[in-house]
Amino acid sequence: MSLTASMWTGVSGLRGHGQKMGTIGNNIANVSTVGFKGSRMHFEDFMSQSVSVANGIGQVGRGVAVGAILGDFSQGSLETTNESTDVAITGNGFFTVSPPGEAVTYYTRAGNFRFDKDGYLVDPHGYRVQGWEIGQQQVDQFIGQVNMEQGQQVNIQGVPDDIRLENFQSPPQATNNFGMILNLDSQSQTIDTNPAPGAAEPNLWANWNAVANNPPIGEQQYTYQSTLRVYDDNGGGHNLTVYFQQREPVAGEPAANKYWQYIVTVPPESDLRGIVPAESAGLLFQGEMVFNAAGNFIEMQNMQSLLNPPVAPPGPGAAGPPVFSQNGYPLVYANFLGVDPEDMQPIELNFGIRSGDGAGGAWEPDALNTTSFASPSTTLFQAQDGYTAGFLQNISISREGVLTGRYSNGQVTELYALTLADFNNVWGLRREGGNLFAETRDSGPGLTGIAGSGRLGTIASNALELSNVDLATEFVKMISTQKGFQANSKTITTTDMMLDEVIRMKR
Structure with a gap:
């Protein structure tokens, strides 16, 4: 191998270390770049030349080459x-x-x-x-509970596409179901269910009169009431109030049971059904709850809805039979926007009990249901699924x-x-x-x-x-790279001195 070849070996070292310095410099330059992943350069010997030696053939290296430049994909801070x-x-x-x-x-x-x-x-x-x-x-129609498949966390659809918010508004949603879970005080005042002969039997729904009274029902005509806000298709809000009153059992009913009458109402001015008498405006639904002696909810009875679109529209003031949802809850019909009766949206009524046969029989209490214990009447939970824009x-x-x-x-x-x-x-x-x-x-x-x-x-x-570049590591690499570059330059200068000696031989 000639001295010129030795010089080119040094040149390969200079070139390699110069490139490595460029890699180190790029890492350092991007020390503040968001998400930057550094690089590492790895050298390998360039090639070896075969030469004759005493015991056969030997090899002499001819320099260095860049073997690989690999990214560092470790986690940044x-x-x-x-x-x-x-x-x-x-x-x-x-x-x-x-x-x-x-x-x-x-x-x-x-x-x-x-x-x-x-x-x-x-x-x-x-x-x-x-x-x-x-x-x-x-x-789900039960007070807005969400059904998710077992183990499903994110319900993605289609294929990946551009993320875009096209509508910065949430449209309104009409109330489709509402629920109230209460405790009704079993020791509260009751109404007489055995009036004098010829007198009308007193009941809670008979106390409602939107024409003669303002408000339509007096404070002394019910025991407890609970109100929540419901919404129409246009996002308008309306107060829906349920009134409760306990009554005495009548002949043929178990005397140990507790009987609570209730009515579902809205303000008369919000009731645009139009086919009910004026005094019944705002009165949407009526019924009774039955509790056993222990105060557990066992059934509902005597339910009536003043408007029932799924059957033939009743005449003015007529009461149609209750209609149950597919979940077994009774449906309440309200008309806040004055739409045609057949276009009204039914609202599911949930007190924590449902009809197992979907026709008002075989009542099945939910895990969370209304009770009638000997403690003050209170609303334990209420919810509805509508909202405004x-x-x-x-x-x-x-x-x-x-x-x-x-x-x-x-x-x-x-x-x-x-x-x-x-x-x-x-x-x-x-x-x-x-x-x-x-x-x-x-x-x-x-x-x-x-x-x-x-x-x-x-x-x-x-x-x-942040960038995963570590400055301390890069500076150490910089020092070693500088020394390597310097050493390879010495190879070239030393070879140059040797060539000078060869030239001086002619003198």
């Missing part, structure tokens, strides 16, 4: 922020973004996202963040990457789920600049899923992942 759309991944995975109008997907660990003027969630380049739409959960107030993102909108009407709606992707070979990803990666044949296709599923990490909202 998190920085808290004041923006809910700043998100970080703790664990494996990448956010997915796509340029507008292009069928191209990039991957990033930088979660500094914002909504643009068109409602798209975008990164700093304007690339749109990808996610799944979330289907609205099926709401509302405007989006803020967005939050859960550990599973679910974007949830909170509206001024109190509604909390799951909108989208961020799409995360992982790769079998993350070191095969290609860096595209701008904190973006692109898949290659070496990386394999992205394996998408919900945060927290499989090997994917979870999402931290109001946080950003």
Whole structure:
């Protein structure tokens, strides 16, 4: 091997260490870049030249080459922020973004996202963040309880697409069901159920008169009342009040049982049914609760609805038989908007007991139900599923990457789920600049899923992942790289001195 070859061996060392210094410099330059993943350069010997030696053939190295530049995908530390759309991944995975109008997907660990003027969630380049739409959960008619399949956490639909908030308003929803769970004092005052011959039997619903009285029922004509707010299709709110009064048992009824009459009412001015007499305006439903001696709810009886669209419309003042929902609860009909009777929306009435046969028989108490114990009457729980229109107030993102909108009407709606992707070979990803990666044949296709599923990490909202570059480590590498560069330069200068000696031999 000639002296010139030795000089080129030193040159390969200079070139390699210069490139490594460039890698170190890039790491240091991005020490404050959000979501940046550093790189490490690995050297390998370039090649070896065979030379003759006393015992055969030997090899002499001809320098160094860059063997690999591998990304460091270790977790970076998190920085808290004041923006809910700043998100970080703790664990494996990448956010997915796509340029507008292009069928191209990039991957990033930088979660500094914002909504643009068109409602798209975008990164700093304007690339749109990808996610799944979330289907609205099926709401059971029993006071708004949500049914979810066993083990199902996020009800995603379709394929990942641009995350966009097209409507910053939550439309109103009419009340479809309401429930009241109460305790009615068994020792409260009762009404006489055995009046003098010829006198009308006193009852709670006979006390209601929207023409003669204001309010339609007096304070001395009932024992207890409970009110909650219900909503029509236009989002208008109306007070729905249920009045209760205990009565004495009549002949043929078990004397140990407790009997409570009730009426379901709204303000007369809110009642636009139009086919009931004026004195009955606002009186929607009436019935009786029956409790055993221990105060447990056992059945309902004598129920009447003053309007019942599923059957032939009754004449003025007529009372139709109660109609039960598919869950076995009686239905109350109200008309707040003056629509045709057949278009009225029934409201499910739930006191914690249902008809097992859906026809008013075989009553089955729920786990949470109304009681009649010897303690003051009180409302233990009440709920309804309607609400007025509302405007989006803020967005939050859960550990599973679910974007949830909170509206001024109190509604909390799951909108989208961020799409995360992982790769079998993350070191095969290609860096595209701008904190973006692109898949290659070496990386394999992205394996998408919900945060927290499989090997994917979870999402931290109001946080950003910082660069994983460690300055102390980079400075140590810088020193060793500088010394390596300096040593290789000495190889060249020493070889130069040797060549000078060869040239001086001719003198």
